[in-house]
Amino acid sequence: MNRTWLVAGLLAVLGIGGWMVWQSITPSGNEGSSASQKSGGAAGATEPGSPLAEVKLPATLSPQAEMGRRIFEAKCATCHGQNAAGQAGVAPPLVHQIYRPAHHADIAFVLAAKNGVQAHHWNFGNMPPVEAITEGEVKLIVRYIRELQQANGIR
């Protein structure tokens, strides 16, 4: 074994040691862009509770959607946020490509309210079943969400 190998070996040990020290002193958790994207849903919005989507409001809502909006605000907005724009650290925006009709049909909303949702698309945790809501009410909410989606180019 010559000196070059010895030096290379030493540097490797120092490198690994330094990396381990670095790992132990840097805060783990939601720091760093990849981690905050995972936990916050959309990029950028990291303040807990801040909206995750920019939602353009349609000029008018149909009467059914207007009723749906009121029910949504009473039963869903605490988590999914004003205008279904989501809330960082709480719940995803429903005005989002993931929830377009072809990917989450109306029945997905009915089932979500009735049975709750196992976290699978995001890292917000599970959605509990929504108490005291009828299928008819959820369908009005769906009208509202679909009209918001359409106003935002999600079809």
Ligand code: HEC
């Ligand atoms: C306690 C918070 C909370 C409330 C209240 C809530 N949700 Fe959710 N919802 C969530 C979370 C968190 C998810 C994301 C689950 C995941 O990771 O996919 C979710 C997901 C969904 C989904 C996606 C379902 C799927 O199949 O992927 C729909 C649709 C939905 N919610 C509709 C509603 C409606 C409608 C209401 C009101 C009647 C409501 N939510 C109330 C937290 C909530």
